[in-house]
Amino acid sequence: MTKPLVAVLSGAGISTDSGIPDYRGPQGLWRRDPEAEKLVTYEYYMGDPEIRRRSWQMRRKNRTLSAEPNAAHRAVAELERSGVPVRVITQNVDGLHQLAGLSARKVIELHGTARAVVCTKCGTRGSMADALARVEAGEEDPPCPECGGILKSATVMFGERLDSRVLGEALAVAKACTVFLAVGSSLRVQPAAGLVGVAADHGARLVIVNAEPTPYDELADEVVREPIGTALPRLLRELAAAERRPRSEEG
Template sequence: MVQRARRAVVFTGAGISTECGIPDFRSPCGFWTRYKPIEYSAFLASEDTRLEAWRRFLMIRDTIAKAEPGPSHKAVARLMDMGHVSTVITQNIDGLHAAAGIPAERIIEIHGNGTYARCLACGQRHEIDWVRGVIDETGRAPVCSACGGIVKSATISFGQAMPEQQMADARAATLDADLFLSIGSSLQVFPAAGLPVLASHNRTPLVILNREETGLDGLARLVIHAEAGPVLGAVMARLAPG
């Protein structure tokens, strides 16, 4: 199916990045099994909670910062170069699709990006190293250097509204797709998991590649339960031998 596609959407979850050393947050050994997620409302309400949220985020960030694009990221980038994939929609916050060479305008990050921070009041961008420096120097949660507002990683937290523009762009790309390929996502988190449902209802062929079963397997034209890297490697070997 991939070889015939010209406007495929690739939808990615944590499973595409585990091969890069980034843990799956929801697995039995994942981050959320060790730490209860901090709700967005709690982050806003208390500086102590913001400081704890940043402490946890910096632990995650240390892992993300060391990671490099894996075989799956590179395969998706190559499929885009070959004209088969038009858009990547990702639930991941690691920035590895961009690091693999996919242009930013063709990546829709529906859960945000963990490589930088923003002021919730004025939108000013702040680098993570700056945030770390403020915490190390003052022992307090950072505030915006421009307006004094609350600074938060540019990710979507539990209880935080999804980004309207990114979700609108993701729906538009899904409706325009001639193939919807979900890679490494458990398809449990909504509204993100509604995108493959939308593709199926639009009669777009849906392919699911994931290690475990998903609740949407019954909607798919093809389901492959396996690690993403080897499967995509085999696909690329057939499409571009040698």
């Protein structure tokens, strides 16, 4: 893996401007409707057909698949196009970094993707859009077309472990980067939040962009409370400009 210069850890806050609500903020989904957590909790999902039916209806109604990248996602992709090595570690499952033009191989999706489904029995993966079309056609709990097993979103549900390979890749990025930006994350969910400390311990410049205080603010070289849609593009333009300057000017 090429040593990254800039690592971006993105949380739900980076996607709110795209119309996707966050989960743990003051108006977050889990605070407004604690029962909704059951719909994305593995034990409940696997054990209760009614929970699965409600989960499919929730997916059918949510705006994730129709959301478009916003200025913050586009700014990260633009930084890569400017020639600065970039890696994104995202807690989001919306795929908006890739839709904004960032190479998929440079996006580490810690919690999987809502744009695909996976069979819990045989592991076959498929398109979420295709599964939702089956729901629209009347299948309340569409089974795997290969083996008849239970289909779920290809996301990490509550009660599931993160993929160790994916987490290992994220750790390698956190250790190797020279700048680490934590954007739109409460930094209260482990192990993702711990990547901030790993980056700081390995000498990265740490910048936190978030509306609310986080447990890692004291470690940060810079804390930004401005709206992400304006703050992140500005910060990344400054990084790109600094990278273009001849080293002799940085004396």
